[in-house]
Amino acid sequence: MVMPPITTTTDYSANKLWLASTHGTETNQSVTLDVSKFTQGTHWKPGSGPDQPYSVLKSGIPLGRLTESGLYAPYTGPSSETQTVTITGGPTGGTFTLTFSGQNTAAIAYNATAATVQAALEALNNIAVGDVKVTGNAGGPYTVVFAGNFAGDNVAQMTANGAGLTGGTTPAVNVTTPIGGGTPGASDGTEVLAGFLESDTHFVPGQPKAIASLRIHGLVNPAKLPVPFVQPLPGYTTADIFYVTT
Incomplete structure (x- = not known):
């Protein structure tokens, strides 16, 4: 039997160093993640033992929306040359x-x-x-x-x-x-930035989906995101703080 998506999240403020401002909290939205699209080590870490059996997706992961399923997965924006x-x-x-x-x-x-x-x-x-x-x-x-x-x-x-x-x-x-630079990393919808994973998000190992909060409005410091991030806006560098209004 397939279990429903787990909704347990842990909001550790220390893991939100990428968030340059709390502005925009009211515009977060609930989304469902396709867990199979996330890579261990890069995007998530396994639980630490019997007392912490859940795996944890890292706060700040850039996300895109899969066209076919409507689920959310890692953003695959333009490649760097x-x-x-x-x-x-x-x-x-x-x-x-x-x-x-x-x-x-x-x-x-x-x-x-x-x-x-x-x-x-x-x-x-x-x-x-x-x-x-x-x-x-x-x-x-x-x-x-x-x-x-x-x-x-x-x-x-x-x-x-x-x-x-x-x-x-x-x-x-x-x-x-x-x-070559500028080429989208995919054509499945994740090449368009939808926002950022708001908090560390727990999920059951082997579970195909997880419900999470998506940051869609606010100030972001790309240099502090948990994964490399190519700017979706021209004229910015990876050290800049930019305003996301997806």
């Missing part, structure tokens, strides 16, 4: 540079760490600190994710110059774009 920088030819020395929208980085060592590449990009006058996140091993490949002012944007692909690389066999640097 991801570019990959790959050094080929096995160089043993020298440097390379990257160019973004006409601006050239300083020389970057062939075996630079991801942090060094990120710092070189952030030193450009058209990339602010927080606008890119670079990961990867020293010497690459480097994965460059555009965030901050570029979150959700389809940005220009960087170019690279490996003329300063030495050793190896015809060393070079290539840039590709495996994920």
Whole structure:
């Protein structure tokens, strides 16, 4: 027998750091979540034992409404652009540079760490600190994710110059774009922001649905949300407080 959705919630104010203002409480609305769409670790954590058997969805999760079922699931708004920088030819020395929208980085060592590449990009006058996140091993490949002012944007692909690389066999640097920015993460309705999960919400493990409160009006600090969030509004950065009026 399928049990009805559990409605137990726990309102821990300490878990609402993402909420920049209490304004809008009166415009919250009750919604039903499709629990199967949420990922353990990213969106929820299991209960801590016999005394706390319920799993808990994290307060502040951005939500969208599934067109087919009318249930709510994690928001899958526009993706942030991801570019990959790959050094080929096995160089043993020298440097390379990257160019973004006409601006050239300083020389970057062939075996630079991801942090060094990120710092070189952030030193450009058209990339602010927080606008890119670079990961990867020293010497690459480097994965460059555009965030901050570029979150959700389809940005220009960087170019690279490996003329300063030495050793190896015809060393070079290539840039590709495996994920283009601005593309919605889904087409099932969750690409449209509906609001934010108001409180930590308990649900029975294995239960397909849970009833929760949706914050649809108020001030939100995206940098403090429990999951990465691409702004649905132009002109904002992930460090900004923005006003949600869905």
